[in-house]
Amino acid sequence: MRDLIPRVTPFRILLLLMVLIAVTLLGYRYWYGLGMATNMSDALPWGWWKGFHMFCGIALAGGGFVLAGVVHILRLHRFEPFVRPAISTAFLGYVMAVIGLLMDLGRPWVIWHPIILWQPRSIMFELSWCVMLYTTVLSLEFLPVVFERFRWLRLMRLLQRVMIVLIFAGIILSTMHQSALGSLFVMMAHRLHVLWSSPLLPLFFLISAIACGISAVIFEGIVADIAFGHRYSAKLLGDLAKSLPPILGAYIGLKLMDLSSRGALGAIFENSLESWAFLIEIVGGCFIPGTLLLKDHIRNNRATLFCCVIPIMVGVAMNRLNVNLLGLLGTSEAGYLPSVIEIVVSIGVLSGGLLALGIINELFPMKREEKLHATPAMD
Amino acid sequence: MSKLDRRKFLAASAATAGAAATLSRPAEASHGAEEGKFASSIAVLYDATKCIGCRTCMRECALVNDLPAKEREYRGLKYNMPARLDRNTFTIIQTHQEDEHDASAAGREARWSFVKKNCMHCLEPACVTACPVAALQKTPEGPVVYLEDRCFGCRYCMLACPYQVPKYEWVDRMPRVRKCDWNRACVRVCPTGALIEGPRAEMVKEAHQRIRQKPDRYVDHVYGEHEAGGASQLILAGIEHEKLGLPTLPTTVRSHVAEHIMTTLPGWIIGLGLFLGGVYRATMGKEQDNGHGPATHGRNEEAEA
Numbered sequence: 297m298r299d300l301i302p303r304v305t306p307f308r309i310l311l312l313l314m315v316l317i318a319v320t321l322l323g324y325r326y327w328y329g330l331g332m333a334t335n336m337s338d339a340l341p342w343g344w345w346k347g348f349h350m351f352c353g354i355a356l357a358g359g360g361f362v363l364a365g366v367v368h369i370l371r372l373h374r375f376e377p378f379v380r381p382a383i384s385t386a387f388l389g390y391v392m393a394v395i396g397l398l399m400d401l402g403r404p405w406v407i408w409h410p411i412i413l414w415q416p417r418s419i420m421f422e423l424s425w426c427v428m429l430y431t432t433v434l435s436l437e438f439l440p441v442v443f444e445r446f447r448w449l450r451l452m453r454l455l456q457r458v459m460i461v462l463i464f465a466g467i468i469l470s471t472m473h474q475s476a477l478g479s480l481f482v483m484m485a486h487r488l489h490v491l492w493s494s495p496l497l498p499l500f501f502l503i504s505a506i507a508c509g510i511s512a513v514i515f516e517g518i519v520a521d522i523a524f525g526h527r528y529s530a531k532l533l534g535d536l537a538k539s540l541p542p543i544l545g546a547y548i549g550l551k552l553m554d555l556s557s558r559g560a561l562g563a564i565f566e567n568s569l570e571s572w573a574f575l576i577e578i579v580g581g582c583f584i585p586g587t588l589l590l591k592d593h594i595r596n597n598r599a600t601l602f603c604c605v606i607p608i609m610v611g612v613a614m615n616r617l618n619v620n621l622l623g624l625l626g627t628s629e630a631g632y633l634p635s636v637i638e639i640v641v642s643i644g645v646l647s648g649g650l651l652a653l654g655i656i657n658e659l660f661p662m663k664r665e666e667k668l669h670a671t672p673a674m675d
Numbered sequence: 676m677s678k679l680d681r682r683k684f685l686a687a688s689a690a691t692a693g694a695a696a697t698l699s700r701p702a703e704a705s706h707g708a709e710e711g712k713f714a715s716s717i718a719v720l721y722d723a724t725k726c727i728g729c730r731t732c733m734r735e736c737a738l739v740n741d742l743p744a745k746e747r748e749y750r751g752l753k754y755n756m757p758a759r760l761d762r763n764t765f766t767i768i769q770t771h772q773e774d775e776h777d778a779s780a781a782g783r784e785a786r787w788s789f790v791k792k793n794c795m796h797c798l799e800p801a802c803v804t805a806c807p808v809a810a811l812q813k814t815p816e817g818p819v820v821y822l823e824d825r826c827f828g829c830r831y832c833m834l835a836c837p838y839q840v841p842k843y844e845w846v847d848r849m850p851r852v853r854k855c856d857w858n859r860a861c862v863r864v865c866p867t868g869a870l871i872e873g874p875r876a877e878m879v880k881e882a883h884q885r886i887r888q889k890p891d892r893y894v895d896h897v898y899g900e901h902e903a904g905g906a907s908q909l910i911l912a913g914i915e916h917e918k919l920g921l922p923t924l925p926t927t928v929r930s931h932v933a934e935h936i937m938t939t940l941p942g943w944i945i946g947l948g949l950f951l952g953g954v955y956r957a958t959m960g961k962e963q964d965n966g967h968g969p970a971t972h973g974r975n976e977e978a979e980a
Binding site: 326327328332336342370371401402403409410414415416418421422423471479482484493 | 728759761762801803804806808809810813825826827828829831833834835837839842843844845846847848849850922924929930932933934936937940943946947948951952954955958959
């Protein structure tokens, strides 16, 4: 059992401290109400917690379904080493998003209501089901890591028989979830800024989540290289990044088609806060990194690759916050900036995620032990 | 292709294929098909030109709904207090005075008006479509009601409502969404007849008749007749409704787009499932072609590193 006790490092103690601070602040939030802890108001009822945890977090977790699809459906097996880290990150990401949701909902103790109280015309109803089902699927997809760790081979074989069903279900559910996050805002056409208010929002959210997910997997791969020793060759990381320029290109193209069809191209140059945020998101987050990644020597070098995937992740995160917060501020009666509590609690949740990820990496096998697996590459 | 078919087609493409919808005009949803259905349901007609701003309606509303009303704010000459709807104010009388400069530019005295605001009780309410647990429901009699025990507090209704009516109990351990529940206490106490109620079709007719009889007194528009697919609250005014802070809305129902997206889901699930299955089958030979398993391949990569 001793090898199940994680190492205690100063960094981990710091993370734990952040988690404890967040828990204390959450106690304050639950006791005194949302309005005391956050800056949300009737004018802008969705704030930083929804934007950061639900929208940015879920986009960053997109790597799970993409890598599962690439390796198990497209069978590009050389990317197999990325699958486990991607699935465990996605799983943690979803758990963190659910925690974020529990913080943000007015009555979190009845979060299960959509199971019994159906209203299938609502996008939010679809979202609730996607979150519940996909988190379950992700936890099952993560289980082989646990089974392998404890050598529960019979259970592992049992799970492997249904694994392909789980992978199919996982991909379908997460495409639904990612796009539904965009569909939410189709109903807010009366409020959302013209640069983002599009009937194609579900498609945009899906495509950008794929780009963001792949970038996050590369980012994590490079960080894991630094933290736990080299695992991935620079060539393999670069090959995974090959997919980014076409995806980002298609995204930019669709965005322009959408803007011009709605007659909103002029809004890009209106020189407002919104237009600059949009430009940074598209040019800085998509165009520049996408173009740079076309070059072999940039892609196949860890340092330059790292510098390219970060703006993509930041760009997509910015897009989510732009749709969720900035785009709605213009039509809102009052302004909004997240309160200190909102930010500190978010940092606490993030710290908890990092702590869990580090411990999983330390105690659980992130590399498949092939001799334990009857079927090739099925988890 | 009929109008209806075209609309459905556009919404479906918006959700799935995407590009097709971008090339045509983006999907705008239908006109309020529900207006006929709600012809005999109860509607309230508010005539701003008959309103004297006494705010008896606000007081009665607070009493009947057991809201902590600040009595002094509802009496005397301090208008616009509170300034807007909030968790303890389900209805409000606001005053509006035209800008002096605008008026003199148009060669007349500055006009002024009261305006009563509360939930419009839409015929096809966005909040009802938005709510994932049916905590908001449109009853056949007209009201849009809130069922507290169903709500889990996602606050999507607040963002979906084109009038920004639902408010939240932010400083509360068990918060509720708060809004007018259409008990029409305000109508019963109105001393000037600025508020009247009756079957919706009759109220619409009455409103148009008033405009016809006194065209100088009214703006030729019955607010709420077609706004966002129509509402159970109708507003007549002497100043453009937009200037009174009532949003200019399309006659289409925005939530139809969301509903159409939901109807595309079975197709998406089946289509993507078949696609993934097809690719899965098509790539099946690849493992055998390799000669060695995928794992060995992966290991080769690592050896290169």
